[in-house]
Amino acid sequence: MSSSQVLLQAIEELRANPEQSKAVLETGHCVVLAGPGSGKTKTLTTAMARTLSEDVVDPRGVACITYNNECAIELETRLAKLGIAPGDRAFIGTVHSFALSQVIAPYARCVSIGLPAELKIATKAQARAAVEAAYESAIKGGENPHDRWGFASEKRKRDVDRTRPEWLGRNPELVTFIEHYERELRGQGLIDFDDMPLLAYRMIKENTWIREAIWARFPVLFVDEYQDLGHALHELVLLLCFGGGIRLFAVGDADQSIYTFAGANPALLESLTQRPDVETIKLRFNYRSGGMLIKASLGALGEERDYREVAGAPEGEISFWGAPMGLDTQADMIATSVIPHLISKGTAHGEIAVLYRAAWLGDKVAEALKQAGIPFVRTDTKALVRRSSRLARFIEDCARWATGGWHDADPPFSRLLSQASALMFGSHVSEAEQDALSRQLILFLESSIGSPATTHTWLQRFDRELITPWRALARNTEQEWEICAEMISGTDPTKDLDLPLAQFAGRADSAGRVTLSTLHSAKGREFDAVIMYGVNNGDFPNKRDRKTELGMREARRSFYVGVTRPRKELCLVFQEHHHSPWVQELYDRTQRE
Numbered sequence: 001m002s003s004s005q006v007l008l009q010a011i012e013e014l015r016a017n018p019e020q021s022k023a024v025l026e027t028g029h030c031v032v033l034a035g036p037g038s039g040k041t042k043t044l045t046t047a048m049a050r051t052l053s054e055d056v057v058d059p060r061g062v063a064c065i066t067y068n069n070e071c072a073i074e075l076e077t078r079l080a081k082l083g084i085a086p087g088d089r090a091f092i093g094t095v096h097s098f099a100l101s102q103v104i105a106p107y108a109r110c111v112s113i114g115l116p117a118e119l120k121i122a123t124k125a126q127a128r129a130a131v132e133a134a135y136e137s138a139i140k141g142g143e144n145p146h147d148r149w150g151f152a153s154e155k156r157k158r159d160v161d162r163t164r165p166e167w168l169g170r171n172p173e174l175v176t177f178i179e180h181y182e183r184e185l186r187g188q189g190l191i192d193f194d195d196m197p198l199l200a201y202r203m204i205k206e207n208t209w210i211r212e213a214i215w216a217r218f219p220v221l222f223v224d225e226y227q228d229l230g231h232a233l234h235e236l237v238l239l240l241c242f243g244g245g246i247r248l249f250a251v252g253d254a255d256q257s258i259y260t261f262a263g264a265n266p267a268l269l270e271s272l273t274q275r276p277d278v279e280t281i282k283l284r285f286n287y288r289s290g291g292m293l294i295k296a297s298l299g300a301l302g303e304e305r306d307y308r309e310v311a312g313a314p315e316g317e318i319s320f321w322g323a324p325m326g327l328d329t330q331a332d333m334i335a336t337s338v339i340p341h342l343i344s345k346g347t348a349h350g351e352i353a354v355l356y357r358a359a360w361l362g363d364k365v366a367e368a369l370k371q372a373g374i375p376f377v378r379t380d381t382k383a384l385v386r387r388s389s390r391l392a393r394f395i396e397d398c399a400r401w402a403t404g405g406w407h408d409a410d411p412p413f414s415r416l417l418s419q420a421s422a423l424m425f426g427s428h429v430s431e432a433e434q435d436a437l438s439r440q441l442i443l444f445l446e447s448s449i450g451s452p453a454t455t456h457t458w459l460q461r462f463d464r465e466l467i468t469p470w471r472a473l474a475r476n477t478e479q480e481w482e483i484c485a486e487m488i489s490g491t492d493p494t495k496d497l498d499l500p501l502a503q504f505a506g507r508a509d510s511a512g513r514v515t516l517s518t519l520h521s522a523k524g525r526e527f528d529a530v531i532m533y534g535v536n537n538g539d540f541p542n543k544r545d546r547k548t549e550l551g552m553r554e555a556r557r558s559f560y561v562g563v564t565r566p567r568k569e570l571c572l573v574f575q576e577h578h579h580s581p582w583v584q585e586l587y588d589r590t591q592r593e
């Protein structure tokens, strides 16, 4: 099908929903507000495809910013189905990668912002050392420097514009701490992660020509998950879109904001909708879940919303599983009763997810599933292949190619090569560089075909033969090259963690396996059945949440995110007679009508 046919079909799919259709055809600033499963991302990707095809003339393009790499990879996958690949006409990435690759890297040399020509990104250890040195020179107190840095870092992310009175007016001691810290880094030619949007903001604000250059390249800016993006992105949007002529298309849901600890503020999204120059469109239909699940989710949120199921959609089911004891017994119950119950009803392993608050809880579920012989894949921070890492996914794809993929081009070598090239050089690569890379890669991959190596030894070779030489040459400063070393220790044979290479290939996708995920990593995803693990009184909310009103609200929203992931069935697992008060509210809400 040609790309214009694909686009027509995508627009046609939304025709029955007038709000989605209106948003897709919008040509002014537009904010789409909607609940879970309402098709926000589908609307955004369709609007992006239409804009590229009809409103923006080649070589101009559009930029699409989202919260983290995982969301960016998900968006790329969805956009690929509409015939859009990241490249010169479409930037798809995080606010940090936008700041670095579209503002700092091309223009820092042309302005006086105090950055060295060859800047590098500080490692965690370098950033920690800079905090300690800055504390010593600026504060000279007797407390743990990192505790105090927590407050400084919060201020740094919140007070983006340092020319405003609140920068010096609110807590000047922290200002000195921040300035000393940044001086420490700059002295070594370094910037840190939080520097990226801050520096980009300053460069754009102080140099109107940079704003114009960005507008010339990207006359339209798309933002997904706006509620999670925080002050730096918001200030960039105000500058670029309402002060620089770029058109804004943003989607979000303040109820799903679960990153306030990292500087997000759901009120920023709301503030956009108050502007007279922004068209706000609300979507009401939930295409994911039936009426019963929607009611349950409103009980989980503790608020009323006008969300409706699509006519004729099955109601969905909810079941409550009380285990006699604590977390271990609940994990056993999942392995021996809840999953077998779902399987007996015809749900496939790959369509089941177990969700929990923190990765250490995932260890308990993983252990119980291992004992019961249930195949699973972790997508939390203990995942062997991190869904948020392009390098990890590339390594996994190479394993798939070497263990049979070479035979039927799944994945094709050309895709591996372009992944490697993007990892190494970003979007600009010379023919000579591409040739050298291609030779290195094929040599390594061919020698892997039919090799008896286990994952551990194969990864060690990958690290030695590819990562080490690439790391020395890479122009792309964003990659976390340590990911490969992390995977090597994650397959340590002395800890019984090693596995055959064929089994390793395909670890990030859940085909045939139950997904184990934190609530944060489950954001934006959907499954037929979702098991929420450990929804106990004392855990949901826990002691820390109860300390502040903000903490309580954030915890409740993360509970809501979990409850809104299933298409068909939600299973809540807790300690008998000790369930979370929110489970009770959820139950009461489903009984009310």
Ligand SMILES: Nc1ncnc2c1ncn2[C@@H]1O[C@H](COP(=O)(O)OP(=O)(O)OP(=O)(O)O)[C@@H](O)[C@H]1O
Binding pocket: 013, 014, 017, 020, 034, 035, 036, 037, 038, 039, 040, 041, 042, 043, 253, 256, 287, 288, 523, 524, 525, 564
């Ligand atoms: N108009 C539509 N007709 C049919 N299906 C739709 C429509 N819009 C969205 N969907 C489907 O609904 C599901 C949810 O869509 P999507 O992921 O875009 O929602 P979302 O609002 O971004 O969800 P969330 O905020 O929960 O992540 C997807 O399976 C999508 O294909």
